[in-house]
Amino acid sequence: MEALGINGSFLLVQIVNLIIVYVVVSKWIVGPIISMLEKRRETIAQGIEDARVASDARANAEKEAEKIVAEAQAKASQVVREATERATAAAADVKAAAAAEASKAREKALAGVEEERSRILGDLRGQVAALSIAATQKLVGEALDEKRQHTLIAEFFTGVKAGKIVVLEDAKLSGEDAEITSALPLTSSEQESAKKEVLGKTGAQAVTFKVDPSILGGLVIKVGDKVVDGSVSGKLDGLRSNLR
Amino acid sequence: MDANAAKLIGAGLAMIGAIGAGAGIGIVASGAVQAMGRNPDATGTIQTNMILGIAFAEAVAIYCLVVALLILFVF
Amino acid sequence: MTETPKQKVWGRWVVLAAFVLGLFLFTGFFGIGLAIPVVMPAVVLPTEPLTAPISTPFGEFFLSGTLVALLFADLVIIAIAIGISSAVKKGKLILTGIIGGVEALLEMLHGMTEGTAGKWTKQIFPWFATITLIVMIANWTEMLPGVETIGKLVKEEGGHYAVQAVGPFLNVVEPAEGEHGGYHLFPYVRVVSTDLNFTVALALVAVVMIQYFGVKSQGANYFSKFWATGTLFSKPIFGVIDFGVGLLEIVSEFSKVLSFAFRLFGNIFAGSVLLFVIGSLVPVFAQSIFYLLEFFVGAIQAFVFGLLAMTFMAQATQGHGGEHHEEAHA
Structure with a gap:
């Protein structure tokens, strides 16, 4: 022991010193550090808790915001839809109104045109007749008196002879609606008689009159789905096919 | 042979025991490195235990050294 | 790590100056050196007296170099204690500087103690901290210039x-x-760990505290580990074996003292002898590398001493079954 340097007094001093150091370390180093670790752990836990709360709040806020945005979007889309519907309805109204207006205007215009055309053709009729008579007089030499000529020409153009419609003599027609097409407008008395004739012969309910200069003369009468062609152009066609 | 020569020879012989400690430390370190290679996540624990094992193995060499020192300087 | 480049340059010049000074003092470099001979110091186990011995009932007492080093270590620990307690009292949560390092070390040790000792952490940890701190500081006094040479x-x-x-x-x-x-x-100053009185005192205190924790946790039951007569008559053969194991446990408690004391003493004493030898062989620069090694060894030995004491204390609180007789080999 002596050779190793182990010595009772030194050993005692060292042990006492060690106990003092133990007291110092446990009281002023370990104690504060443990309390600090504890505090730090608490702080960290608090911080984590705070962060969790904050993140919860944020998540809530996000959800809220999402809800608000969704509501706003729904409202906006509804508004848009309503507006679109209203606009569509308004546009349809406007269109319909415009269409009605347009059709009315067109009808009016058509009617005006028809009337004008009829009037012009009616005016022409006298002149054409006069011209024809003059021409024929030159050709055949005043064989016919003027009144007779007028009647003949009127018959030619209208196919109405002494109040009777020539083409209806031996045609059997029946139907609801009748349409009479002439090369020149008929006078109102002619129309009356033709109407009476057609109505009486065919049992039709209503008669409409049309003017079509391309048939040259005579009448084309259409009752129901049948047509009686008493027109000059139809006769010329028949003649042309016979000659061929 | 005088006493001094015998002391020197004895101290040298005493240190032969360090062979075992050296081999032991090598085995400990190799095992620890393999373990760390297999499981790098456990490096901290393995290191602590490796140092403990090395300390135990080294203690043998230290005993040899102490004996050698005693022979040389004390007796 | 946070050094500015300027400081690095400064440190480099200091190293170079020390190198040149070493060359100048200890070698006859180009005929201008002092060529002071570097002596291999005499290796002496017992600590040397600085004052005349006083006779006490326990033996002679005198001021020795190791006591000076011990006082130095105590002062350092007291300084650390003052620093830490005042910093914590101020409510700091993060310590900086040296006490920050101490705090980090102790936090690590605390974690290990919690993992091993469980509910006894509060009682055991101060011992772990005390032993580790005092031994580490004592070991590191070896690094100071002039220690053991002046x-x-x-x-x-x-x-x-x-x-x-x-x-x-x-x-x-x-x-x-x-x-x-x-x-x-x-x-004047000799590393306290190279004095067997210090290491034996530490080992004695540690082993006594191991017994203390054993008794405190298990009461008189603790001693049944050593005097295992419980199964002596019920199971004749195994009972005898158990009894023998119990006696071995007593031996192992004493061997704990020896192994604790001599492990620390041997490591540090051998380290200082190594430094002497290297220093006397190559007077300049070579020793620095071994200083680095000794720094590491000093820390490891302090850590191992504390860790072993802590582990044995934790084992003593846990009772039978867990012992693998590591202490017998250590």
């Missing part, structure tokens, strides 16, 4: 050195010519 010259028969005077208060030793020079060198 000392009192005492003229005595059988001394190892002759003396060369350099100045009025400064002498350097040189190797003695013959078998007997005239002088002993008694260092």
